Structures are given as structure tokens and as C-alpha cells.
Amino acid sequence: MAEPKNDDFLDDIADAEAEELAAQTEEFDDAALELDAVRAERDQFKDRFMRALADAENARKRGDKARREAEQYGGSKLARDMLPVFDNMKRAVESATDEQKEVSAALIEGVELTMRALLGVFEKHGIRIVSPEVGDKFDPQVHEAMFEAPVPGTKAGDIIQVSAEGFMLHDRLLRPAQVGVSSTPA
Numbered sequence: 001m002a003e004p005k006n007d008d009f010l011d012d013i014a015d016a017e018a019e020e021l022a023a024q025t026e027e028f029d030d031a032a033l034e035l036d037a038v039r040a041e042r043d044q045f046k047d048r049f050m051r052a053l054a055d056a057e058n059a060r061k062r063g064d065k066a067r068r069e070a071e072q073y074g075g076s077k078l079a080r081d082m083l084p085v086f087d088n089m090k091r092a093v094e095s096a097t098d099e100q101k102e103v104s105a106a107l108i109e110g111v112e113l114t115m116r117a118l119l120g121v122f123e124k125h126g127i128r129i130v131s132p133e134v135g136d137k138f139d140p141q142v143h144e145a146m147f148e149a150p151v152p153g154t155k156a157g158d159i160i161q162v163s164a165e166g167f168m169l170h171d172r173l174l175r176p177a178q179v180g181v182s183s184t185p186a
Helices: 002-073 076-095 098-103 105-124
Strands: 127-130 143-149 159-164 166-169 172-175 177-182
Touching (some): 076 105, 076 172, 143 159
16 A cells, blocks of 8 residues: 555656646746847837937938038028129229220229139139130020020020129039020021
């Protein structure tokens, strides 16, 4: 009879060990699930961090670009407003006759010096003149056609007259050159 008690005892120990092993396995499974959840949360935070870092870098780049554009093109409204001043000074110098130049030499020279100073300021701030010549090809990117006329000896699209010079601010057009264009068919 002693043997059956031993078998029962051994069965009880095996059952207890099996229960303990099952509990440990369940704890291990719970820990593994919790670890997986923590890893997923870590990956989510890492992804959010990387996106925030990229957004910050993009904002910095946009800010730098906006600052550069403000430096280069911030004065474009003032520059555009100064163009008629240049035009009027140029017309004044060009319209003076030889007789007027003799009588008012100092005045004409003063206007010319002022015009050169204005051009120096333009150059300093990246403004340059777009000065097409008669016979050049019309370019709608920098020229504005004021009229079209058939002129013998020209091809359609040739500039036949320059009414006003144009101006560029760095790589942007402030004002197109105003030109007359030939409409003579080829």
C-alpha cells in the first residue's frame, strides 16, 4: 500500500509543478506581450520624434528661404516706384538740345550725375537694366509688346522700336522692356 501513496504523492508534485510551470508560462507570455506593447509604443514615439525633427528642419529651411527672399526682394516695391524717376531723368537728358546743353551745362551735368548715382544704387541692390536693341528677337519673358507693325526688311517677332527699358531685380522681372514688334510675315 505504500506504493500507491508514493504514486499519489508523485502525481501531486507533478501536478503542482505543472501548475507552477503553467503559471510561469502565463507570466512569461504576459511579460512578452507587455514587452511587445512597450516596443510598439517606443517605435511610435521614435516615429513621432523623427517626424517632428523633420518638420523642424523643414521649418528652418523655409525660414531661411523666406529670409533670403526678403533680403533680395524686400525692396522691390520701392525699386518699382523708382523706375519712373529714372525714365524721366533719362528723357530729360535725351531731350536737351545742343543749344540747351551749352546754356545749361551745369544743370544737364547735375541731372546726368544724379542719374548715374541712381544707377549705382540700383546696381548695389541687384537691379539691372534690360535694354533690348532694334533687331533683337522679342522675348515675352522680358519684353512687353506695345504695338505690332509690318516693317519691310524685318521678320515677324523682331523688335522694331524700344519705348522703355526694362529692369530685373536679381532673377525677377521688375518691369518688362516696352517694345514695338514687327508683324511682317516671313
